[in-house]
Amino acid sequence: xxxxxxxxxxxxxxxxxxxxxxxxxxxxxxxxxxxxxxxxxxxxxxxxxxxxxxxxxxxxxxxxxxxxxxxxxxxxxxxxxxxxxxxxxxxxxxxxxxxxxxxxxxxxxxxxxxxxxxxxxxxxxxxxxxxxxxxxxxxxxxxxxxxxxxxxxxxxxxxxxxxxxxxxxxxxxxxxxxxxxxxxxxxxxxxxxxxxxxxxxxxxxxxxxxxxxxxxxxxxxxxxxxxxxxxxxxxxxxxxxxxxxxxxxxxxxxxxxxxxxxxxxxxxxxxxxxxxxxxxxxxxxxxxxxxxxxxxxxxxxxx
Numbered sequence: 001x002x003x004x005x006x007x008x009x010x011x012x013x014x015x016x017x018x019x020x021x022x023x024x025x026x027x028x029x030x031x032x033x034x035x036x037x038x039x040x041x042x043x044x045x046x047x048x049x050x051x052x053x054x055x056x057x058x059x060x061x062x063x064x065x066x067x068x069x070x071x072x073x074x075x076x077x078x079x080x081x082x083x084x085x086x087x088x089x090x091x092x093x094x095x096x097x098x099x100x101x102x103x104x105x106x107x108x109x110x111x112x113x114x115x116x117x118x119x120x121x122x123x124x125x126x127x128x129x130x131x132x133x134x135x136x137x138x139x140x141x142x143x144x145x146x147x148x149x150x151x152x153x154x155x156x157x158x159x160x161x162x163x164x165x166x167x168x169x170x171x172x173x174x175x176x177x178x179x180x181x182x183x184x185x186x187x188x189x190x191x192x193x194x195x196x197x198x199x200x201x202x203x204x205x206x207x208x209x210x211x212x213x214x215x216x217x218x219x220x221x222x223x224x225x226x227x228x229x230x231x232x233x234x235x236x237x238x239x240x241x242x243x244x245x246x247x248x249x250x251x252x253x254x255x256x257x258x259x260x261x262x263x264x265x266x267x268x269x270x271x272x273x274x275x276x277x278x279x280x281x282x283x284x285x286x287x288x289x290x291x292x293x294x295x296x297x298x299x300x301x302x303x
Contacts, residue, residue, distance in 0.1 A: 001013070001016050001017075001043050002039075002042065002043060002172075002175045002176060002179055003039065003172050003175070003176075004037035004038055004039045004042070004172070004176055005037075005067065005137075005169075005172045005173040005176045005177075006037040006060070006063065006140060006146065006148060007037070007140075007145055007146035007147060008036045008037035008039075008060075008147075008148070009147070010036065010207070010209075010210065010213075011036060011037050011039055012036075012039055012040050012207060012248065013039050015248075015277055015297075016039070016040070016043050016044060018275075018277050018278065018299075019040065019044060019205075019246070019248075019277075019299065020044055022246060022275055022299055022301060023044055023203070023205075023246060024203055024244060024303060025046060027046070027049060027201050027202060027203040027244070028049060028050065028200075028201040028202070029049060029050045029051075029052065029199055029201065029202040029203070030045035030046065030049045030050070030051045030052070030202075030203055030205070031052045031054070031195065031202055031203070031204045031205070032045070032051070032052070032053040032054065032205050032207075033054055033192050033195060033204055033205065033206045033207070033208075034054070034055060034192065034206065034207045034208050034209070035053035035054055035055045035060075035061075035064070035187065036055065036060070036207065038053050038064055038185075038187070040205055040207065041053045041183075041185060041205075042176065042179045042180060042183065042185070043179075044205075045183065045185070047182065047183060049184070050184055050186075051183055051184060051185040051186070052185075052186050052188065052195075053185060053186065053187050053188070054188050054189070054190045054192065054195055055187075055189065055190075056189065056190070056191055056192075057148075057189075058189050059131065059136065059148060059150065060148060061187050061188065061189040062131055062133060062136075063133060063136065063137060063140075063148070064187040065187050066133040066137075067173070067176065067177055067180065068177075068180050068181075068185075068187060072173070072174055072177045072178075075134070075137075075173070075177075076170070076173075078134040079134060079137065079138050079141070079165060080165075082118070082134060082135060082138045083138065083164075083165060086114045086115075086117055086118045087114050088111050088114045088115065088118070088138075088142060088164060089101075089107050089110050089111055089164045090164060090165065091107070091164055091166060092164075092165065092166050092167055092170070105162075106161075106162025106163065107161075107162055107163065107164055108160050108161060108162050111142055111160050111164065112160045115139070115142050115143070115159075115160040116160070118135060118138065118139060118142075119139055119156055119157075119158075121135060122135045122136060122139060122156055123155045123156055126154070126155070126156070136148075136156070138165075139156060139158065140158075141163075141164065141165050141169055142160060142161060142163075142164055142165070143158040143159065143160065143161050144158055144159045144160065144161040145161060146161065146163075146169075192206075192208070192231065192234060193230060193234065197234070197237045197238045197241045197243060198241050198243075199243075200242070200243070201243070202243045202244075203243070203244050203245070203246075204235075204238055204243065204244070204245040204246070205245075205246050205248075206231070206235065206245055206246065206247045206248065207247075207248040208223065208227075208228075208231055208247075208249070209222060209223035209227075210223075210249060210250050210253075210258075211223060211225065211228050211258050211260065211261070212250065212252075212253055212256040212257070212258050213250070213253060225260060228258075228260050228261070229260065232260070232261070232264045235247060235302075236268075238302070239271065239272075239302045244301070244302055244303045245301065245302055246299055246300070246301045247299065247300040247301070248297070248298075248299055249261055249297075249298055249300065250295055250296060250297050250298065251296040251298055252294075252295070252296045253294075253295045253296070254294075254295075265300060271302060272300050272301065272302050273300070273301050273302075273303075274298050274299070274300050275298065275299040275300075275301070276296060276297070276298055277297045277298065277299055
């Protein structure tokens, strides 16, 4: 199992072994309807299948396409040049002592101004319609929790983080690049409603924003009850087409219940099966105090 080069809230890396136990292995097409960091697509999709990874986030898809279409050595060179140009830290090359810092305290105070300058450059270019993928990825590397985060005005707004382009981050990028090159995978930007359900022998993995949680990917009103209803109707159409799906979601979290989902599952009790997964979000990067308490994470399948 490999990690993605992007740290995406709600990512399924820790759940991969459990998901794998419930996934079929006799399909021709694998559709990852809400790809996120693509950790499921790149780890669990069968290598001989056609893999389609969709997401509505244009910056996310752009980064995935960038990594897929670039040479690893070229990406590395571009990132190192940016680090040098903006005088960001390089502890892999120079160590923490060079900067008068240590791993425990981190590098936020060292990199803050350089990071702000780099972020300003990216947002200025973004205002002209140009997305500099090298700069964006560097911002993710040096940003808080390595997150891909934009505000309502469409500007990248993640603050500086404690780490830099260390060995761990470089290895994650390398491993992800190697894996993507091994697969027949396409990254495409699309709303889930526009993805065809009728292509025969397709398996859909569906990991939408969770209605009852607040995270980076849905903090700007990105997922509503109407979206939830539309998605559940979409899953019903997949079932009617004869194809299979597996839906990741949560029934309840910190005293909140997704009644829309729970009711839908109850209405289809004779068609859909629910598996309760062993996952706590105690270490997830949610903005509210929802990260405490027990989470009832589920996988709903129609097979």
